[in-house]
Amino acid sequence: GNSVTQMEGPVTLSEEAFLTINCTYTATGYPSLFWYVQYPGEGLQLLLKATKADDKGSNKGFEATYRKETTSFHLEKGSVQVSDSAVYFCALSRDGGSQGNLIFGKGTKLSVKP
């Protein structure tokens, strides 16, 4: 079946460090892939997405590339800030679109220290 595996946290970094959060998926067909972020006390927010192989999603300095050959969608940011501290979820769309059901990874908590 469809599933998402992402690296376990927590991840603790110093400000301006490079961030990578690994995400791999198992899916039939051609899913859309997403990264969501949940700041403390708030709902999940879409951070970025990619809908087909080799697409690169980007937003707020974060990037992730849809790699079909490695079934991966790793999240990266070149220089993290304290305000990036949050929980990050990798997800895929079972229905292939953004309004269908989503299958989530377990989430990775990121803490950025000044």
Place this chain on the structure above:
Amino acid sequence: GAVVSQHPSWVICKSGTSVKIECRSLDFQATTMFWYRQFPKQSLMLMATSNEGSKATYEQGVEKDKFLINHASLTLSTLTVTSAHPEDSSFYICRPSRLAGTDTQYFGPGTRLTVL
């Protein structure tokens, strides 16, 4: 501002009681509502999907008589945990969805349920 609200944000109840969680979409009409449950250090797991005015479709393993979902209007859906037990303690999150084709997605902030 928030476009989806959930109430209450956290609740503690005794075993055997029922708890109702409300999810409101504040700025748009939600034709579909997804309800998720998240256990500590686990993924968000889809519990059920409901369309306005229709009965909810439950995922395998989710008891429909225990988790009652009502989606009577395009801006309000409720999840009632009936006869709650400690194993129902979890974080419940709603996700109202608009018509297919719109790109923006919104999640509720979640409700933390603790059953003693």
